[in-house]
Amino acid sequence: MDGRDLALSARRAQGRRLATLAALAALPLAVLCVFFVLPVAGMLRRGVVVDGHVDLGAVWDVLARPRTRRVVWFTAWSAAAGTAASLVLGIAAAHALYRLRTPGRAALRAALTVPFVLPTVVVGIAFREVMGPAGPLAFLGLDGTPVAILLALVFFNASVVMRGVGSAWQSMDPRPAEAAAALGATPWRVLRTVTLPALGPAIASSATIVFLFCATAFGVVLTLGGLRYSTVETEIYLLTNNLLDLPAAAALSIVQLMMVTTLLAVAGRSRRRVDVARVPPRPRGVRRGDAPAVAATLVLAALVALPLVTLVRGALRVDGGYGLDNFRALQTAGPGDALAVTATDALATSLRTAVDATWMALLIGIPIAVAVTRTSRSAAERRLRGALDGAFMLPLGVSAVTLGFGFLVTLDRPPLDLRDSPLLVPVAQALVALPLVVRVLTPVLGGIDEHQRQAAASLGAGPLRVLATVDLPVVWRPLLVAAGFAMAVSLGEFGATSFLARDDRPTLPVVVYQLISRPGAVNHGMALAASVVLAAACAVVILAVERLRVPGMDAL
Amino acid sequence: MSALAFEQVGVRYGDVAALDDVTLAVPNGAVMAVLGPSGCGKSTLLRAAAGLEPLASGRVTLDGRDLAGVPTHRRGFALMFQDGQLFGHMNVGRNVGYAMRARHAGRAETARRVAELLEVVGLAGYEHRAPATLSGGERQRVALARALAVSPRVLLLDEPLSALDADLRARLAADLRRILREAAVTSLLVTHDHEEAFAVADRLAVMRDGRVVQEGAIADVWAHPADAETARFLGYARVLGGDAAAAVLRAAGTAGGPSAVALRRSALRVDAGGPLAGTVRTAQAAPDQVRLTVDVDGLGTMDAVAARGAAPAVGDRVRLSVDASRTARVGAGEPG
Numbered sequence: 001m002d003g004r005d006l007a008l009s010a011r012r013a014q015g016r017r018l019a020t021l022a023a024l025a026a027l028p029l030a031v032l033c034v035f036f037v038l039p040v041a042g043m044l045r046r047g048v049v050v051d052g053h054v055d056l057g058a059v060w061d062v063l064a065r066p067r068t069r070r071v072v073w074f075t076a077w078s079a080a081a082g083t084a085a086s087l088v089l090g091i092a093a094a095h096a097l098y099r100l101r102t103p104g105r106a107a108l109r110a111a112l113t114v115p116f117v118l119p120t121v122v123v124g125i126a127f128r129e130v131m132g133p134a135g136p137l138a139f140l141g142l143d144g145t146p147v148a149i150l151l152a153l154v155f156f157n158a159s160v161v162m163r164g165v166g167s168a169w170q171s172m173d174p175r176p177a178e179a180a181a182a183l184g185a186t187p188w189r190v191l192r193t194v195t196l197p198a199l200g201p202a203i204a205s206s207a208t209i210v211f212l213f214c215a216t217a218f219g220v221v222l223t224l225g226g227l228r229y230s231t232v233e234t235e236i237y238l239l240t241n242n243l244l245d246l247p248a249a250a251a252l253s254i255v256q257l258m259m260v261t262t263l264l265a266v267a268g269r270s271r272r273r274v275d276v277a278r279v280p281p282r283p284r285g286v287r288r289g290d291a292p293a294v295a296a297t298l299v300l301a302a303l304v305a306l307p308l309v310t311l312v313r314g315a316l317r318v319d320g321g322y323g324l325d326n327f328r329a330l331q332t333a334g335p336g337d338a339l340a341v342t343a344t345d346a347l348a349t350s351l352r353t354a355v356d357a358t359w360m361a362l363l364i365g366i367p368i369a370v371a372v373t374r375t376s377r378s379a380a381e382r383r384l385r386g387a388l389d390g391a392f393m394l395p396l397g398v399s400a401v402t403l404g405f406g407f408l409v410t411l412d413r414p415p416l417d418l419r420d421s422p423l424l425v426p427v428a429q430a431l432v433a434l435p436l437v438v439r440v441l442t443p444v445l446g447g448i449d450e451h452q453r454q455a456a457a458s459l460g461a462g463p464l465r466v467l468a469t470v471d472l473p474v475v476w477r478p479l480l481v482a483a484g485f486a487m488a489v490s491l492g493e494f495g496a497t498s499f500l501a502r503d504d505r506p507t508l509p510v511v512v513y514q515l516i517s518r519p520g521a522v523n524h525g526m527a528l529a530a531s532v533v534l535a536a537a538c539a540v541v542i543l544a545v546e547r548l549r550v551p552g553m554d555a556l
Numbered sequence: 557m558s559a560l561a562f563e564q565v566g567v568r569y570g571d572v573a574a575l576d577d578v579t580l581a582v583p584n585g586a587v588m589a590v591l592g593p594s595g596c597g598k599s600t601l602l603r604a605a606a607g608l609e610p611l612a613s614g615r616v617t618l619d620g621r622d623l624a625g626v627p628t629h630r631r632g633f634a635l636m637f638q639d640g641q642l643f644g645h646m647n648v649g650r651n652v653g654y655a656m657r658a659r660h661a662g663r664a665e666t667a668r669r670v671a672e673l674l675e676v677v678g679l680a681g682y683e684h685r686a687p688a689t690l691s692g693g694e695r696q697r698v699a700l701a702r703a704l705a706v707s708p709r710v711l712l713l714d715e716p717l718s719a720l721d722a723d724l725r726a727r728l729a730a731d732l733r734r735i736l737r738e739a740a741v742t743s744l745l746v747t748h749d750h751e752e753a754f755a756v757a758d759r760l761a762v763m764r765d766g767r768v769v770q771e772g773a774i775a776d777v778w779a780h781p782a783d784a785e786t787a788r789f790l791g792y793a794r795v796l797g798g799d800a801a802a803a804v805l806r807a808a809g810t811a812g813g814p815s816a817v818a819l820r821r822s823a824l825r826v827d828a829g830g831p832l833a834g835t836v837r838t839a840q841a842a843p844d845q846v847r848l849t850v851d852v853d854g855l856g857t858m859d860a861v862a863a864r865g866a867a868p869a870v871g872d873r874v875r876l877s878v879d880a881s882r883t884a885r886v887g888a889g890e891p892g
Binding site for chain 1: 569603606608627628629631632635636637641642643644645654658659699702703705706712
């Protein structure tokens with residue numbers, strides 16, 4: 001072969017690689033365009049386009065409103081404070097439960113994971129039970145204050161930090177820290193100058209993702225903040241749903257989209273690997289100096305346990321005693337048949353929807369994860385795969401409310417008249433769950449040495465056989481985990497579902513919200529009982545996949 | 557007097573005894589190498605000295621004071637690992653000055669000391685380099701400078717040269733020996749490589765299965781391995797006992813009672829006037845000589861060497877002489 005033939009064949013190989021990439025990405029991209037870009041763009045257009053031409057003045061007016069500034073400011077500082085508190089408790093718990101031989105650490109780690117997948121509405125109700133007039137912490141007078149919202153944000157997110165930082169810490173080479181200690185550095189100095197800098201990427205990546213979760217929290221803020229404390233996310237909901245002020249909602253959506261894109265870019269940059277020890281260090285015994293970390297972990301455990309225990313106790317309380325009446329009432333449509341369906345019917349709808357959303361999320365997520373983890377041969381190819389990776393993270397940060405309402409305003413006419421389709425809700429939920437699915441799968445797929453695939457290919461295995469013999473054996477457990485996350489997310493999804501669920505086919509979170517919005521002890525008791533059922537369903541799913549011990553789970 | 561001493565030290569990992577009743581003393585200013593196969597407990601010994609492993613029994617003392625309860629950072633030791641373990645987020649200067657800053661030394665003093673130490677390890681002017689831009693040998697030099705920065709009471713070295721290639725290892729070993737001598741710092745070096753031990757240390761302890769099986773001045777241990785296994789670990793190719801040992805000793809012209817004899821690969825040499833005879837079984841050329849295996853009459857299969865150019869062919873009958881300086885008397889141990 002002369003030089004020209006070589007160049008030609010190289011170009012052909014490059015062409016084949018790109019063709020494979022395109023084939024893998026085609027369906028997911030089509031889904032993303034129709035069910036994400038189109039609705040979100042439709043939503044934004046309503047805000048920006050007035051009488052057929054673009055009018056950014058309206059957007060500017062909205063941003064200049066004092067209330068908007070208050071909302072943005074509240075979003076920023078509550079997310080920052082929630083992130084900071086989650087970091088403190090999460091890093092302490094990572095130390096206590098991943099680096100030390102604390103008794104019961106495996107069980108505690110699993111238990112602390114549960115909050116992450118609990119439906120936000122349920123958590124909001126549980127915190128109201130704790131802080132409310134009859135709750136165990138009523139004396140603190142935190143009901144209806146931003147502190148309650150902050151605590152709920154920490155409830156959700158401290159475990160995200162714990163897992164992200166903990167898994168890096170667990171496999172971190174302990175010898176630099178030992179060398180520093182031998183050089184005379186106190187434990188505190190070792191932590192500050194060696195350990196935390198080494199954990200920097202893991203901490204930064206957890207912090208950005210947690211900030212993202214805090215800044216876009218919906219259910220907890222809506223149930224705990226009401227109208228007084230609104231974040232950008234709940235404000236979009238209120239503007240869209242209650243005030244029908246679409247330009248304002250669109251303006252806020254644009255703000256949110258820009259913020260989220262920036263954060264995702266930062267998160268992508270900080271997603272570097274920590275130096276991993278060849279032999280993971282054994283966890284060491286607990287010493288006196290570990291007291292602060294252990295104490296912080298106990299505080300976190302209490303913060304997680306208290307709302308859940310209070311919720312269960314409230315659900316069991318009837319007329320001064322305890323009983324299962326509230327749970328029995330779930331088979332009815334509430335006092336005066338106020339609900340369109342019984343709560344048990346809603347649970348059945350939720351489960352069916354969750355199954356649909358799960359297979360959809362996997363169907364889209366798997367090809368994406370495969371496409372973005374294959375090694376790139378050129379800088380352009382690497383950028384292409386990076387962009388693909390980023391594009392499918394977007395649903396993480398776009399308001400589920402924007403997405404839900406966008407569905408309503410864009411998918412309402414042929415050829416895409418899906419308003420009555422039973423698939424509308426699962427599609428929206430699948431998009432919300434998609435980033436988690438991709439996040440669980442990519443570290444595992446990316447961790448498979450390309451040489452193994454090349455070795456298999458050189459032994460005569462075609463691409464499908466390589467997939468079946470090299471990738472699948474490593475990836476089936478992460479697949480189950482991804483499915484579990486998708487299922488739990490779908491079971492608890494409220495933001496988009498609240499728009500899209502038809503009145504005669506509500507999911508359980510929607511019913512819970514309807515119940516809690518109505519006065520009366522029976523409605524309240526039913527709301528608590530339904531919350532317990534919903535939380536239990538999510539907890540069962542996530543504890544089942546937690547047992548699979550998949551590395552990618554921690555990297556979320 | 558001994559600076560660092562282990563007295564009947566035991567360390568357990570669950571049910572496994574990593575160190576079992578180890579008693580060992582490192583004299584003041586001496587460089588002691590602890591030699592043993594991987595998994596013998598030698599790294600645990602180092603970690604026990606540093607205070608990184610809790611003792612199950614016994615005690616570690618420094619100048620006679622028990623170190624129990626003294627945390628790692630107050631022991632005044634320094635620890636140097638196989639791969640340096642430089643702090644990747646600090647430049648070379650900050651790495652070397654780390655211990656100075658931990659002790660709140662002044663900026664100017666730290667800078668002066670850092671420059672001085674980099675000079676000592678042959679890396680003058682490297683202050684602003686990032687560790688990632690250094691070669692393996694340079695990283696180890698920086699690690700050494702960092703360890704020496706605050707004149708440690710004891711320097712603990714964990715396989716400091718093992719990660720380097722052979723040529724670099726030899727050069728750095730000589731430097732290490734010189735620097736440790738000049739700094740007059742009491743050092744404990746663990747390694748599985750007997751050449752590294754001989755190149756750097758002046759005392760040697762041999763460990764096996766969590767116990768110290770032999771300890772002494774390096775030349776003494778070299779000349780009198782305690783048992784056959786120790787001899788093999790010290791690089792002796794074969795250990796002979798009984799009549800075979802007696803025959804070798806006679807051939808070497810040295811008298812001696814009945815004891816086992818360890819031979820290096822080059823202890824037997826093709827020599828027309830030699831006292832032993834045998835048949836060449838294999839011959840393999842090496843850069844400076846030819847390595848043979850020979851069926852020696854009355855001894856069995858043995859290693860031998862021949863000068864290049866004068867090497868016999870396979871099947872030839874040859875005569876062999878014994879180089880006494882390449883043999884050692886093995887102590888009370890069983891010949892194998």
